Amino acid sequence: MTSDQTTEQRILEAAKAVFFEKGLNGARMQEIADKAGINKALVHYYFRSKDKLFSAIFEEVSSRVFGRFIAIFRSQDTLEHKIRTFCSAYIDEGISSPYLLSFLFNEINRNPRVIFQQLKGKTNPFMLLRDELTAEIEKGSIRAVNPVNLLLNILSLCAFPIIAKPLLLNAFHIGEQGYLDLMAERKKEVADIIIQYINK
Amino acid sequence: MTSDQTTEQRILEAAKAVFFEKGLNGARMQEIADKAGINKALVHYYFRSKDKLFSAIFEEVSSRVFGRFIAIFRSQDTLEHKIRTFCSAYIDEGISSPYLLSFLFNEINRNPRVIFQQLKGKTNPFMLLRDELTAEIEKGSIRAVNPVNLLLNILSLCAFPIIAKPLLLNAFHIGEQGYLDLMAERKKEVADIIIQYINK
DNA sequence: GTCTATATCGGGATAGAC
DNA sequence: GTCTATCCCGATATAGAC
Numbered sequence: 001m002t003s004d005q006t007t008e009q010r011i012l013e014a015a016k017a018v019f020f021e022k023g024l025n026g027a028r029m030q031e032i033a034d035k036a037g038i039n040k041a042l043v044h045y046y047f048r049s050k051d052k053l054f055s056a057i058f059e060e061v062s063s064r065v066f067g068r069f070i071a072i073f074r075s076q077d078t079l080e081h082k083i084r085t086f087c088s089a090y091i092d093e094g095i096s097s098p099y100l101l102s103f104l105f106n107e108i109n110r111n112p113r114v115i116f117q118q119l120k121g122k123t124n125p126f127m128l129l130r131d132e133l134t135a136e137i138e139k140g141s142i143r144a145v146n147p148v149n150l151l152l153n154i155l156s157l158c159a160f161p162i163i164a165k166p167l168l169l170n171a172f173h174i175g176e177q178g179y180l181d182l183m184a185e186r187k188k189e190v191a192d193i194i195i196q197y198i199n200k
Numbered sequence: 201m202t203s204d205q206t207t208e209q210r211i212l213e214a215a216k217a218v219f220f221e222k223g224l225n226g227a228r229m230q231e232i233a234d235k236a237g238i239n240k241a242l243v244h245y246y247f248r249s250k251d252k253l254f255s256a257i258f259e260e261v262s263s264r265v266f267g268r269f270i271a272i273f274r275s276q277d278t279l280e281h282k283i284r285t286f287c288s289a290y291i292d293e294g295i296s297s298p299y300l301l302s303f304l305f306n307e308i309n310r311n312p313r314v315i316f317q318q319l320k321g322k323t324n325p326f327m328l329l330r331d332e333l334t335a336e337i338e339k340g341s342i343r344a345v346n347p348v349n350l351l352l353n354i355l356s357l358c359a360f361p362i363i364a365k366p367l368l369l370n371a372f373h374i375g376e377q378g379y380l381d382l383m384a385e386r387k388k389e390v391a392d393i394i395i396q397y398i399n400k
Numbered sequence: 401g402t403c404t405a406t407a408t409c410g411g412g413a414t415a416g417a418c
Numbered sequence: 419g420t421c422t423a424t425c426c427c428g429a430t431a432t433a434g435a436c
Contacts, residue, residue: 007419025225026310029412039421044413046419102309105363109302110223112366126371148372148382149389152361160356163305163363166312171326172348182348189349193397207401229430239403244431246401 008046010036015043016057020099023106024054055118062104066125068093073132079141079198084191087158091187094162095180101162126151142198150198157190208246210236215243216257220299223306224254255318262304266325268293273332279341279398284391287358291387294362295380301362326351342398350398357390 005013014035018027029050033040047053072086094101108115133147161168161183169179205213214235218227229250233240247253272286294301308315333347361368361383369379 023223023225023306023310025223028410030410040412041414041422042420048413050412099309102306105367106223106302106306106309108367109299109306109363109365110226112370116370124371127373130372146382146385146389149385152368152382152386153357153390153393155364156356156360157353159364160360161352163309164355164359166309167305168352170312170316171324172330173327182346182352185346186349186352189346190353193353193393196396197393228428230428240430241404241432242402248431250430 007036007038007042010038011043011046011053012057012060015053016061019054019057020103023103024050024110027054058107058115059118061100062119063122065093065100065104066122070123070125070128073129079136080195083154083194086154087191087194088187090158091162091183091190094159095183098162098165101159105163143200145198150194153197154190154194157186157193161186207236207238207242210238211243211246211253212257212260215253216261219254219257220303223303224250224310227254258307258315259318261300262319263322265293265300265304266322270325270328273329279336280395283354283394286354287391287394288387290358291362291383291390294359295383298362298365301359305363343400345398350394353397354390354394357386357393361386 011032015027015032017035018032022028022031027050029043030040032053033043036043043053047056069086069090072089073082075082075085077085129151130147133150136142137144137147165179168174168182169176172178174182211232215227215232217235218232222228222231227250229243230240232253233243236243243253247256269286269290272289273282275282277285329351330347333350336342337344337347365379368374368382369376372378374382
């Protein structure tokens with residue numbers, strides 16, 4: 001909301017907030033304009049259509065998210081250290097941007113073809129991570145598990161509690177602080193589970 | 201589509217399919233009517249409004265899903281057996297109704313207050329499961345872990361791969377069969393991970 | 401109960417002044 | 419670049435005949 005940004009940046013920021021909360025179909029151009037402190041017509045002036053604005057957002061968000069979690073697995077640390085770092089970073093990220101993951105998954109489910117068309121040509125982080133894990137297994141540093149399943153386990157344990165936050169808050173009657181405590185505990189616990197599972 | 205159902209049943213069935221695929225905001229009354237083989241006005245005749253139709257669907261689906269997974273934990277089997285049965289049943293359920301979980305989580309995230317208002321008064325399956333696990337811990341049958349986190353781990357490992365199905369298909373370039381194979385493998389693997397983690 | 405026709409409105413998009 | 423006014427379509431919902 002600091003108004004020393006360009007109008008375009010203000011629109012992007014506002015649009016991100018609204019799309020995250022309401023999704024593509026639920027979002028209103030009027031609400032985005034209001035939040036950016038400008039007129040509805042101006043949003044169209046900058047981004048032509050709602051779909052194009054959405055694509056711009058999705059593009060930025062997805063590449064940032066996917067890019068983030070590649071870096072960690074590329075380091076020269078031990079696999080155990082990589083996994084611990086990854087879990088901790090992933091959960092922290094999810095806490096500070098609670099809507100982001102829900103948004104990503106929902107839009108991917110809603111419209112996989114369009115989304116993956118847009119992602120075409122970009123480097124595929126999942127393939128990279130799978131290959132990193134495969135290499136570790138060949139190196140003999142861990143048990144010979146299915147690397148896809150291993151990656152999927154890590155992602156599941158980290159991502160699900162972020163996506164399911166509203167459910168957890170309501171179903172367990174825990175407040176915001178209770179949720180944060182739970183997540184803090186999980187950073188270590190999740191890594192422990194994975195490590196224990198892949199140890200020979 | 202068997203037309204020996206009542207009109208109301210046909211509408212509910214059609215609406216379920218459309219809401220699952222498109223979500224509340226994306227669904228169109230016209231599409232629901234078409235799929236039910238009737239007229240748009242007739243949908244309103246039976247359910248007054250789109251919101252009321254949606255509530256009817258959500259009500260039915262959520263109570264069925266939540267109800268399902270309580271039963272397993274109430275049996276007199278060993279905890280290990282309960283967990284294995286649960287994982288297997290949960291994943292099977294997710295395979296046969298791929299949209300269901302995404303739908304539930306998306307709508308809960310979109311509108312937690314309304315949803316949980318609607319669920320008020322119903323028995324809370326999460327509290328029940330948490331209490332079952334707490335009892336097991338006190339009985340000494342497993343390590344003293346945080347029961348909420350334990351439950352969350354089970355749910356994460358089972359639910360996430362269902363929700364993320366379109367992502368997995370595209371990101372790993374596996375086909376429908378590859379996905380099924382992966383899930384089959386996971387039924388045992390997920391339970392193994394949990395069992396190993398809670399063993400003293 | 402089921403249909404056709406229509407009212408009504410919200411929201412994306414554009415025209416055009418400044 | 420930014421605004422106001424307006425177009426126009428699509429979608430929910432209702433009226434009313436059968």
